[in-house]
Amino acid sequence: MKFVLIVILVIFYGCSLAPISTPRSAQSLGKNKNKIEVMPMIPVLGFNYQRGISENFDLGFSIEQQLAPVASGFFKYSFINQPEDFSLASTGGLFYGSGIVNTKGFHLGMITSYRKKWFEAFLYPRYNHLQWDGSNLTSDQEDSLVIDIINYASKMTIQYAQIDMGFNFYTSSVFNFGFGASYLYFLSVEHIDQQGGTWIPEIFLGWKF
Numbered sequence: 001m002k003f004v005l006i007v008i009l010v011i012f013y014g015c016s017l018a019p020i021s022t023p024r025s026a027q028s029l030g031k032n033k034n035k036i037e038v039m040p041m042i043p044v045l046g047f048n049y050q051r052g053i054s055e056n057f058d059l060g061f062s063i064e065q066q067l068a069p070v071a072s073g074f075f076k077y078s079f080i081n082q083p084e085d086f087s088l089a090s091t092g093g094l095f096y097g098s099g100i101v102n103t104k105g106f107h108l109g110m111i112t113s114y115r116k117k118w119f120e121a122f123l124y125p126r127y128n129h130l131q132w133d134g135s136n137l138t139s140d141q142e143d144s145l146v147i148d149i150i151n152y153a154s155k156m157t158i159q160y161a162q163i164d165m166g167f168n169f170y171t172s173s174v175f176n177f178g179f180g181a182s183y184l185y186f187l188s189v190e191h192i193d194q195q196g197g198t199w200i201p202e203i204f205l206g207w208k209f
Contacts, residue, residue, distance in 0.1 A: 018128040021046025026087035026111040028078040068099020105130030124164040
C-alpha cells in the first residue's frame with residue numbers, strides 16, 4: 001500500500017509532490033559559475049539550472065514533468081565549501097504545480113557531500129510541505145483513486161520527510177553523472193490513514209560551465 005500511494009501521487013496524478021531534481025552536492029559552484037542538471041525520466045523527467053551568486057551561495061530553478069509540470073525556485077548556501085573532502089550546505093525552495101491537481105509548497109534541508117578527485121558521495125535529508133488542491137478532478141477521476149481520498153480530493157495538506165543519497169562521478173572538470181535513491185516517509189497526510197515510506201531510484205547528468 002505504501003508503494004501504491006507513491007505511484008499514484010507521483011506517476012498517475014503528477015504534480016503531486018515536491019520536486020525531486022534538486023541539488024546533489026553540498027559544494028557551491030563558485031561566483032558566476034553555472035550548472036545544468038537533468039534527470040532523464042527516472043523517476044521523472046527533471047531539469048534544473050544553478051548559478052553561483054557568490055563563492056558560497058547558489059540560486060537556481062527547476063522544472064519537472066510528473067505528467068504535469070512542477071516549477072521550483074531554490075537556494076543553496078555552503079557553510080563548508082571544499083573542492084575535495086567534506087562540504088556542508090543548507091537548501092530550501094518554493095514550488096508550484098498545475099495539472100489534474102494543483103499543488104504548492106516548500107522544502108528545506110541540509111546537504112553533506114564528500115569528494116575525492118572524480119568520486120563524490122552525498123546525503124541530503126529534507127522536509128517537504130505541500131498543499132494539494134484537487135478541484136480540477138472530475139467525479140470520474142475521483143472515483144478512480146485507489147487510496148481513500150475520494151471524499152477529500154479537493155484540498156488537503158501533505159507533509160513528508162525525504163532522504164536523498166547517492167554518488168556523483170566526474171568524467172571531466174565540467175561533466176558528471178550520478179546514481180542515487182530517494183526515501184520518502186509520510187509524516188502527515190490529512191484524511192489518509194497512511195504513514196510510511198518507500199525508495200525511488202534516480203539517475204542524473206550534470207554540465208558545469
